Amino acid sequence: MGRGQPEVHISSAPQRGPECGSRFSEQGKSSGIRMESEPLSFSRADCEMGPTSDRPICVTKQQQGEGLLLFKQTRSGKRIRCPSTPVGFPPVLRFSPLSIDPSGSKEIAGGIHESNPSGPLLAQKVMVCYHTEDGGGTPLGSSASKGSPNPGTSSASEHRATQFDRVVTEEQILKRKGLSDKLVTTLLGSRKDTTRAIYFKIWKRFNSWCLSKEFPPQEIFSVLEFLHEGMELGLAASTLKTQVAALSVFLERRLSQEQLIIRFFKALARARPVPFKFFPKWDLSLVLRALTKEPFEPPATATLRLWSLKLVLLVAITSARRVSELQALSIVEPFCCIFPDRVVLKTDPGFLPKVSTAFHRTQEIVLPTFCPSPANATEKSFHTLDVRRCLLHYLEITSEFRKSNSLFIAFSGPRKGYSASKNTIARWLRMAIMETYSASGVEPPAGVVAHSTRAVATSWAERAGASPNRICKAATWTSFTTFTRHYRLDLLSASDQAFGRKVLQAVVPP
Structure with a gap:
């Protein structure tokens, strides 16, 4: 061929070290029959190097032309081996069960590979749409996804329900800030026990309402919708302001200074104007x-x-x-x-x-x-x-x-x-x-x-x-x-009638 004689190393199969940089599982030296990731076997070449192309060769120097590996039919021995694949084009399209992660494969506990050669092969997680990386999802076709104890509910709604259902007290909010128990007790004394009980009752009602509506309780639009529904039920403006004060404590926000909250109460005042004159109900x-x-x-x-x-x-x-x-x-x-x-x-x-x-x-x-x-x-x-x-x-x-x-x-x-x-x-x-x-x-x-x-x-x-x-x-x-x-009452309503009576007295001629 016009070049020097190449150095040829003949062996039955390439030997690998304890660590492999390829995509195949790590293999050690073994003299017995091995499990192979691909259902293939190579023909052995025990004769001297010659001009044949039906056995694998390992060449340390670059050779002209292309090397060709042919499949060889093997018999099934006493041990169960991977089924061999005949030469030719397979009749069906198959996905490789091996991971395509370029960082290499990882060992699986117990030395058992996840793939099942005798069963249907599935695509990897990276090929599945809407795959989550937080580990919260379940593999496709697993028993965890076969059904839910509550029909009509999904795992996403259950996750949201877990968040909405958590109602913390004012004491727990203060302790989360790293305050001591004595300081927390002192700060809780800024409000009366009855006021704290009313605020916590409103907070629980608000969380239950957010759970039914699937609204996030920390958003301002949820508070506005809650107030608007109370307005439609006929709650007074003072009651709605009490609800704003209660929610401000647990959401740790000054809701009364939010522009949308201010605008809401202005609209409420226009829709339900407070009369300037009150009449006493009893004399x-x-x-x-x-x-x-x-x-x-x-x-x-x-x-x-x-x-x-x-x-x-x-x-x-x-x-x-x-x-x-x-x-x-x-x-x-x-x-x-x-x-x-x-x-x-x-x-x-x-x-x-x-x-x-x-x-x-x-x-x-x-x-x-x-x-x-x-x-x-x-x-x-x-x-x-x-x-x-x-x-x-x-x-x-x-x-x-x-x-x-x-x-x-x-x-x-x-x-x-x-x-x-x-x-x-x-x-x-x-x-x-x-x-x-x-x-x-x-x-x-x-x-x-x-x-x-x-x-x-x-x-x-x-x-x-x-x-x-x-x-x-x-x-x-x-x-x-x-x-x-x-608090001012209209106690002069009777005297206000004097002007009208004077006018009506005109019926009597002077």
Whole structure:
């Protein structure tokens, strides 16, 4: 051929070291029959090198021409060998079970190869569409994908449900920031236990709603959809604002400053404008006149129940305080000081008002006297509304069974003598108004709430000439705007009719 004699190494099969850089599985030296990845066998060449082309050769130098490897039929011995492939074109298209990863194959535990030569061959994972790299998917055709215990649900929806169903508490959120248990307990004290319970209830309801809608709870559009659905159900703007405050705590975002949230409440205000004039649901003049007569007077004939109702109503309208503050009043000095012309009450130091500031916690409740020295029948009738007089008689008749230092105690039932709860005091206020209407022979109004005593008391005080400072101090409001926007009642509606009557008087000729 015009070239030097090549060096030829004749062997039965090429020997491989312990590590192989090819795509085949790692093989070691073995003198016995071996399992081969391809169902092929090579013919042996034991004779001298000659001009034949039917046996494999290993040439260390480049040769002219191309080497050709032919398949050779082999017999099946005692051991099970891979089936040989005849020379020719296969009738079907087959995929190689070997990995096409260029980094080389990896050993499989136990020395067993994944491929099954006798079964149908499948494509590798890299050839399957929508393959995930997080290891969460299951191979095609595996038993894990044969069915779900819940028909109609997929693994993706189950994964989302696991995320939505996780409801954390405010305490857990603070601990995740690395804060100590003592510091977490201190921070949780910034809100009342009832407020925290309400916030957590809203948070759980929001997560359940997101789960049903398949919305991510951390997105702002989910909060907006939740608020909008509440608006369609008829929730008040104050209730929706409470929900925003609750979700801000758990989402750790100031939702009230989000532009879309601000825009939502502006649209709500336009859709549901708040009327500027409120009309009282019950008449204070009628109620006070009824308290000066039977069955509320005289004290000797009035029952404990009616006297308790009378006192709690007089304290509520003369102090303009919330029910929670009335429940926190005590009869122990220095929280209860009785003077000849007034009674000064203070809430218990452990009580936390709705707005816990120094201004709200230091305001005293002054219960005045009324016509202390009556001179005629009219003044004697007015003297029956003296709050100091009613309080002294109440303390006297309840001293026999009193078991609490709270001002208002239960007068019947299994808790007789113990402190009355906020719900009980609120019910007493409603019952007192209904009893006065019934005693006057007038049908009681509908929709009366205990909180209306604050609006009625402050509105009548303004009409009588009380200054804005006195009104705000009595009701513990830092701004007079709170009264004008939320509590002021229209008590002059009758006088507003005078103009129309003057016009209609034109029917009478001058």
